Amino acid sequence: MTPKLLTCLLLTAFVGVSGIAHAERADRDKPMNIEADALRHDELKQTSVFTGNVVMTKGSIVLRGAQLDVRQDAQGYQHGVVKAEPGKRAFFRQKRDTAPGAPEEFVEGEGEVIEYNGQTDDVKLIRRGQLRRYTGGKLSDDIMGSVITYNNLTDVFTVDGEKRSNEPSSAPAGSGGRVRAILAPKATAAPSPSTAPAQPLQPSGTLNLQGK
Structure with missing residues (x-):
């Protein structure tokens, strides 16, 4: 078994243990609420720049960072880019829907830059x-x-690995790095006859993963 295939199987295992939860569907339609130390708004360009201890909430979605750039497109969708302070990472969190009586589930993420696309409801x-x-x-x-x-x-979700330091800048993001995954085992309980399980978290078929 090749390292690349093994990595893909590990990420597939993430799907199997993710349970019967899925992301809060209502979050996409909730208003975007933002708190920050300062704001610069351009009405003509429909852009706003928030700086200093920025916290954005949208339903159960939470984004935190040093700076948030928000723009609204012609269709009315909001897009945000959160940047962290140098040496730190911005933060993302969202609650997932679960079956009645099941434990609460949350997805959290961090990155030096976090992009939110209101039209496609993607977080990068x-x-x-x-x-x-x-x-x-x-x-x-x-x-x-x-x-x-x-x-x-x-x-x-899709994941790209890190570049190696000696790779040219034109090389794909995951061409020389490794995607790392820690997956906890989870027993699968038989669903109640009256309760249909929700769609589990699924990996994309376009994962750009490669071993050493």
Whole structure:
């Protein structure tokens, strides 16, 4: 078995242990609330720049960082880019829907830059990306890579590995690095006859993963 295939299988295992939860579907339609130390708004360009201890909430979604650039496109969708202070990482968190009586689940992520796309409902964790899942307050899964993209609507994620220091800048992001995953085992309980399980978190078929 090749290292690349093994890595893909490990990420597939993440799907198997992710349970029957899925992201909060109502978050996409909630208003964006932002707190910061300062704001610069351009009405003509429909852009706003928030700086200093920025906290953005949108339903159960939370984004934190040093600076947040927000723009609104012609269709009315909001897009945000959160940047961390030098040497630190910005933060993302979202609650996931669970079956009645099941423990609460949250997805958390960090990256030097975090991009939120209101139209596609994607969250992208860029540079030193990390995506974690908590079940009942305990860490269940932990994935690390250079760039991690997580879709709130479909629960599909993609991960690119780190570049090597001697790679040319034109090389793909995951061409020489490793995606790291820590996956906790989870027993699968038989669903109640009256309760249909929700769609589990799914990996993208376009994962750019490669071993050493």
